[in-house]
Amino acid sequence: NAGVTQTPKFQVLKTGQSMTLQCAQDMNHNSMYWYRQDPGMGLRLIYYSASEGTTDKGEVPNGYNVSRLNKREFSLRLESAAPSQTSVYFCATSMEGRGEQYFGPGTRLTVT
Amino acid sequence: GENVEQHPSTLSVQEGDSAVIKCTYSDSASNYFPWYKQELGKRPQLIIDIRSNVGEKKDQRIAVTLNKTAKHFSLHITETQPEDSAVYFCASDYTGRRALTFGSGTRLQVQP
Numbered sequence: 457n458a459g460v461t462q463t464p465k466f467q468v469l470k471t472g473q474s475m476t477l478q479c480a481q482d483m484n485h486n487s488m489y490w491y492r493q494d495p496g497m498g499l500r501l502i503y504y505s506a507s508e509g510t511t512d513k514g515e516v517p518n519g520y521n522v523s524r525l526n527k528r529e530f531s532l533r534l535e536s537a538a539p540s541q542t543s544v545y546f547c548a549t550s551m552e553g554r555g556e557q558y559f560g561p562g563t564r565l566t567v568t
Numbered sequence: 569g570e571n572v573e574q575h576p577s578t579l580s581v582q583e584g585d586s587a588v589i590k591c592t593y594s595d596s597a598s599n600y601f602p603w604y605k606q607e608l609g610k611r612p613q614l615i616i617d618i619r620s621n622v623g624e625k626k627d628q629r630i631a632v633t634l635n636k637t638a639k640h641f642s643l644h645i646t647e648t649q650p651e652d653s654a655v656y657f658c659a660s661d662y663t664g665r666r667a668l669t670f671g672s673g674t675r676l677q678v679q680p
Contacts, residue, residue, distance in 0.1 A: 487666065497672060498657060498670045498672040499657065500670075501669070504665075506666040546612070554661035554667070556617060557602075558614075560611065561611055
């Protein structure tokens, strides 16, 4: 039972490159989330998926796209990376949208 | 959107003292208030939560109190130990979005 997994753990991109961060869960949870964490800024919601087949914007969606591939997987794509997207990215899941969330281990992304 | 303010941003206490972290929220319809602990380089993990039908909840050395009228809630840690050193985040659910909104975090340092 792996819980919430994220790949990759670390990534360095050059400005303008694209990449996809992957998140998978085996908790049979309905809702999945992507956050970014910057020093002193807490956790800011990028996008979320309340249930399979739906996605919605969070607080800071610009520059990102998401795909809820199936109930288990939720990916985050950066089409043209910018230095301002240097951050730690966390995926999280919950059974229902406004309850306890379980976090993945995070992806540390640096854009140069 | 929902706004969650958290104070203080940093807190230093002596081992054995108590620590209190406070949060205020703006959505009067919020009814779920979790607290997460994040150790350095790790993922956030839930330590305690409270729903709006109760005013206080305890779990060993930690407790959370909720004042719905004033729209604020607090985390209390008694008999602090060095392993309590971490960043603590409060959050509340937000009726406009099926997700949590997080405070900006409090870095707690327990001095031995």
